[in-house]
Amino acid sequence: MKKQNVSxxxxxxxxxxxxxxxxxxxAGLVRAEMELNEKGYYFTILLY
Structure with a gap:
């Protein structure tokens, strides 16, 4: 099978x-009205 190149x-x-x-x-996470530990959880999920 031939490999296709992307532009x-x-x-x-x-x-x-x-x-x-x-x-x-x-930006949404910074503006959210959550506790800091909850924001940290969502930020960690973003990093994964």
Whole structure:
């Protein structure tokens, strides 16, 4: 089976989407009204 190559634009768009999602998640986590230990749990889940 032949391996397909992906374009550089697709790779760049994927990294940008991942970064934007992580920034949005962290921004929501900072603004959330939770206890610090609960925020830490959700931040750890993001790191996994």
């Amino acid at each position: 550089g634009a697709f790779v760049a768009a994927s990294w940008i989407a991942l970064g934007a999602g992580m920034i949005g998640y962290i």
